[in-house]
Amino acid sequence: MTTLAAANPYLQGNFAPINTEITTDTLEVIGELPPELSGMFVRNGPNPQRNPIGQYHWFDGDGMLHGVQLNHGKATYKNRYVRTKGWNIEHEAGKAIWTGMLEPPQLDNPHGISKNTANTALVWHNKQLLALWEGGAPHHISIPDLETIGEYTYNDKLVSAFTAHPKVDPVTGEMMFFGYGFRPPYLQYGIVSAQGELLSTVPIEIPMAVMMHDFAITENYSIFMDLPLTFSVERMQRGEPMLMFEKDRPSRFGIIPRHGDNSNIRWFECPSCYVFHTLNAYEAGDEVVLIACRMNSTNVLISNHTYSDPLEGIPFLHRWRFNLSTGRVTEEQLDDVPGEFPRVNENLLGRKTQYGYAGKIVYSQNPLFEGVIKYDFEKGTSQTHEFGKNRHGGESVFVPSPNATAEDAGWLMTFVYDENSQRSELLVINAEDMTSEPIARVIIPQRVPYGFHGTWISY
Numbered sequence: 001m002t003t004l005a006a007a008n009p010y011l012q013g014n015f016a017p018i019n020t021e022i023t024t025d026t027l028e029v030i031g032e033l034p035p036e037l038s039g040m041f042v043r044n045g046p047n048p049q050r051n052p053i054g055q056y057h058w059f060d061g062d063g064m065l066h067g068v069q070l071n072h073g074k075a076t077y078k079n080r081y082v083r084t085k086g087w088n089i090e091h092e093a094g095k096a097i098w099t100g101m102l103e104p105p106q107l108d109n110p111h112g113i114s115k116n117t118a119n120t121a122l123v124w125h126n127k128q129l130l131a132l133w134e135g136g137a138p139h140h141i142s143i144p145d146l147e148t149i150g151e152y153t154y155n156d157k158l159v160s161a162f163t164a165h166p167k168v169d170p171v172t173g174e175m176m177f178f179g180y181g182f183r184p185p186y187l188q189y190g191i192v193s194a195q196g197e198l199l200s201t202v203p204i205e206i207p208m209a210v211m212m213h214d215f216a217i218t219e220n221y222s223i224f225m226d227l228p229l230t231f232s233v234e235r236m237q238r239g240e241p242m243l244m245f246e247k248d249r250p251s252r253f254g255i256i257p258r259h260g261d262n263s264n265i266r267w268f269e270c271p272s273c274y275v276f277h278t279l280n281a282y283e284a285g286d287e288v289v290l291i292a293c294r295m296n297s298t299n300v301l302i303s304n305h306t307y308s309d310p311l312e313g314i315p316f317l318h319r320w321r322f323n324l325s326t327g328r329v330t331e332e333q334l335d336d337v338p339g340e341f342p343r344v345n346e347n348l349l350g351r352k353t354q355y356g357y358a359g360k361i362v363y364s365q366n367p368l369f370e371g372v373i374k375y376d377f378e379k380g381t382s383q384t385h386e387f388g389k390n391r392h393g394g395e396s397v398f399v400p401s402p403n404a405t406a407e408d409a410g411w412l413m414t415f416v417y418d419e420n421s422q423r424s425e426l427l428v429i430n431a432e433d434m435t436s437e438p439i440a441r442v443i444i445p446q447r448v449p450y451g452f453h454g455t456w457i458s459y
Helices: 002-007 085-093 233-237
Strands: 029-031 039-046 063-071 074-081 121-125 128-132 139-141 148-151 175-180 187-192 198-204 221-226 229-231 243-245 251-257 266-270 274-284 287-295 316-323 329-333 339-343 355-363 367-376 381-386 391-393 397-400 410-418 423-430 440-443 454-458
Touching: 039 121, 039 128, 039 397, 121 454, 187 221, 221 274, 221 287, 251 316, 266 316, 266 329, 274 339, 274 355, 287 339, 316 339, 339 367, 367 410, 397 454, 410 454
Parallel strands: none
Antiparallel strands: 029 440, 039 063, 039 454, 063 074, 121 128, 128 139, 139 148, 175 187, 187 198, 221 251, 229 243, 251 266, 274 287, 287 316, 316 329, 339 355, 355 367, 367 381, 367 391, 391 410, 397 410, 410 423, 423 440
């Protein structure tokens, strides 16, 4: 990938893909892994197996899973591609067949316009691990070997795309998801039972196709975000970008009873903005409260774009309050430090939490995480664990301590790349003592490229 890499930052440094799949024995651990930690940390991310065609965007790469198994203070590592249909076709062809998101659609591609890369996130539900990509079906992954079983369509009941960020209710076990599309219905909302049965899919009316990356749930509601990052075939036919942020359009937040439909969704209008990721949502009296990382605008998938707003594309943690009785909505910024990839203790997802976590962003040629921020929403304070000079990480997943009673009793896990030593580590940070050194650093025997979202699976 030498020629393309010279011109593309997403093919250089620790964004560059690796081409080996390995399985290791016991890894070196600096510090001490908690003996009660038993399970597997798995992270998904883009890793093109073939030399990309044309302009390559970070979102385009084939999904690769990196997994670290922890048991009795020992650690092992393995990484595997998600072997999607597209991966298999390109593997057999020995070359890339599909272009990426920055190129015009391949309307004449005999294998289809787009490839499900399964590269974005993971969800553990009904004792099954699914690798996710919001443009298509999930892929079922076996644990702990990380081999791909195949597309998972809920006995062919799945009729829409499947978000990369489904939400699992920790009390009922239900999993809520949505799918967006380019043709009506532009949005569909689905529920999977705790036993893994797809119970319902209902269309939700929105004015036009939008990129809706995430949503949120509370104990009784789901919250959708109709934000002005829009898709338009007509625009594309005029030679303009198919995907564009329309800053003159308002943002709309739709609140629907969990088992409701389009007839009982409530829409709240807010100033134009974009949200890639939500931290959590909960109910407080007549209000539904949403906490998420808000940007003034975004052009993340527009090539050769000149930023007109100095804060464009920079996310800050915000809180919205939607009053279901009066229709009033308020919006407030919670931090002036850029942050993204927010997480909570998922044993409390959809309920009010005292704590939340987000990656602390530093902007160079590409956005990188230089630490992880812990927010105390009751005190209105925060603490930051810094990764160190020339050390950058990814999303930090909260792993609750077994039998814990305190909300923050547990650990934060993330892969970090040390540019000084050019090696990757899995950090295990004590979530109750953020400013101390990691309690354990698991040395990974090969580089782990920067990626997207991960999960923890307890054994």
